[in-house]
Amino acid sequence: MEIHDDKDMFLASYGGQLTAAPYERHGTPLVRDDSGIILERDIHIWTDGSAKDNGLETCTAGAAWTSDLTFHDEVSLAGIPLSNNVAEVAAVVLCLQAWRSAHIVVHTDSTLVLDLVGGGLLAMERDGWRDTPRHFSMGTPTGLKKTLLHLLRDRSGRLAFQKAKAHADDVSNNLADHLANQGRLFGRVMCIDNVALPSLWVDSAPVLAHQPLDYITKMVVQQFVPSPTTTVKFSRFSDRWVVAMAGLFNEVLDPGHYIANVWKINIPLKFQETLWKEMNNMLTLGHRYHGRSDSGRFCRCRTEMSLNHILLGCRKYVLRGLQAVLLERLRRISPSLPSRSLHPDEWGHSPWFPLLALKRLEQGKFYPSKSLRSPNEALSLSRPVREWLIGNYFWQIWKWRMKEIHDTSFNFIPILLEKTLASVLDAAPPVPSAKERTCMRDWKKARDASSDGTAHEQCTAPLENRPVKTKAVPMESRKAGILRALTDGAYD
DSSP states (O other): OOOOSHHHHHHHHTTTOBOOOSSTTOOOBEEEOTTSOEEEOOEEEEEEEEEESTTSTTOEEEEEEEETTSOEEEEEEESSOOOHHHHHHHHHHHHHHHOSSSOEEEEEOOHHHHHIIIIIHHHHHHTTOTTOOSSOOSSSHHHHHHHHHHHHHSOSSOEEEEEOOTTSSOHHHHHHHHHHHHHHHHSEEEEGGGOOOOTTSSOOOOOOTTOOHHHHHHHHHHHHSOOGGGSGGGHHHHHHHHHHHHHHHSOOOOHHHHGGGGGTSSSOHHHHHHHHHHHTTOOSOGGGOOSSSGGGTBOTTSOBOOHHHHHHOOSSSOOHHHHHHHHHHHHHHSOSOOOGGGOGGGSTTOTTGGGGGHHHHTTTOOOOOSSOSOHHHHHHHHHHHHHHHHHHHHHHHHHHHHHHHHOTTOOOOGGGGHHHHHHHHTTOOOOOOHHHHHHHHHHHHHHHHOSSSTHHHHHHHHHHTSOOOOSSSOHHHHHHHHHHHHHHTTTO
C-alpha cells in the first residue's frame, strides 16, 4: 500500500481499518492478539491543565491531551475566570470531544476531575447545581462541569479514568504537562463561553427539597423575576451591541453577560448613569428632547442628536484635536500590541460599546515575545487606567455639549478646549506594577474589613519597603498617586 501521509501510515500499522468516529483519524484501531482474533484495543489518553497567576485576574491557562497513538491537541483557554482547576476540567472536556466513540482510558493527575467523574457531577445535579449563578450560561465553572457530564453520558465506547502521579517518571503524563504549557502560550484559542450544551442531557433545574428558606427564596426570585437586561427595553441595544462586537473584533458575545459591566468599569459615575439611560433608550436627546430650543433635537449639521453622534463628532464639531490628546495619553501606558481594543479611534460608529467587554476582548489573544514577555498581564494592569482615560474623555465631551444645549452663552469649540482636556486626563492614576496590584487587592480587603482607616497603614508599609521600577515618575510621587487613587476609588 502506498503511504501518502501520517493518516495512511496510521491505517497501515493497524491493518487499514478504523471504527466509526466523529473525527476521521480519531477512531478505535482494530488489533490482533496472539490467537489471531481481532479485538478493539483501549486507547490510553493523558490530560493535563496549566495555569499561570492562578487565582489572579491576569491568569492565563492552557489545556492539552496526548495519546499512545501519538495524536495530541493543546489549546489556550479564554472566557470564564481561569484557574488551574478550570484548565484540568477543560482538558478532559477537550479529550472527550475528540474521542466520542472510541474505547479510552483517561489518565489525569487532577483529584478534582476524579472526584467529579466518581460521583461529584451526579451529586451536583441531584442538589440542583447550587453554585450556579443567575441566568446560567456556559461562561461559568459550573457550566463547564455540565458540559463534562453531558460528554460522559453521550458516549458509545468504553470509558475509564485512572490516577496519574504528577511530576513523576510517567513520560506520557509529563508530555501532557508540557503540551498544556505550550498550549497556554501558543495554542489555538478555545473560548469556554462558546461551548454548547445540548438540551435534555443534563438536568439544570434547581432542587428546592430539604433546602433552607433563604436559599429557596433566592432561587424563586432568580427563576421567576426577570433581569432588567432581558427585558424589551434592552433588546434594541443588545442587537446593536452584538453586531458591533462581531464587526469590530470578530467575536460573538452574549450581551446579557456584559450589560451590567457598565457599573463595574472604571469611568465616572455620572457617565455610567448616562450609558445606562442610553441602553434603556431613555436618554433625552433627539425626538425625546422636549426643551424649547431645537439644539437638543438636532445638531448644527442637521443630524438628529444622539449619544454616539456627540461622542464621534461631525463636520461642525471636529474632535480630531481632542482625540489626539486622548491617544497620546493612551500610548504612554498601553503595551505595544496589534489590538484594536487599544485604539478607541478605530471603534467605529459606537465608540463606547467595547468598554463593556474590554477584559473579554483582550483575554488570551497575545503571546509572549522578546519585546513583551507578559502581554496579557500588561493589558490587565493598564486596563483600569485606560478605562479611566477613555471614560473621562467621553464624559468631558458629553458635559460640554450638554452645557452648550442648556446654556446659550456657551459655545463648544473643540480646539479651544484641548488644554482643558489635557489637564483632566493628566490626573489619571498611574499604572500599577504586578506587586503593587497585589498590594491594592490586600488594601481593598483591609478597607472592607475595617472602618477606622487602618487600611491605609496596611497598604503603605509594603510600598515603602519595596523599590518601584519607574522611569518617568519619581518614587514618592508615584506612591502618593497610587494611594490617592485608592482613596478616591479609582481602581474599584
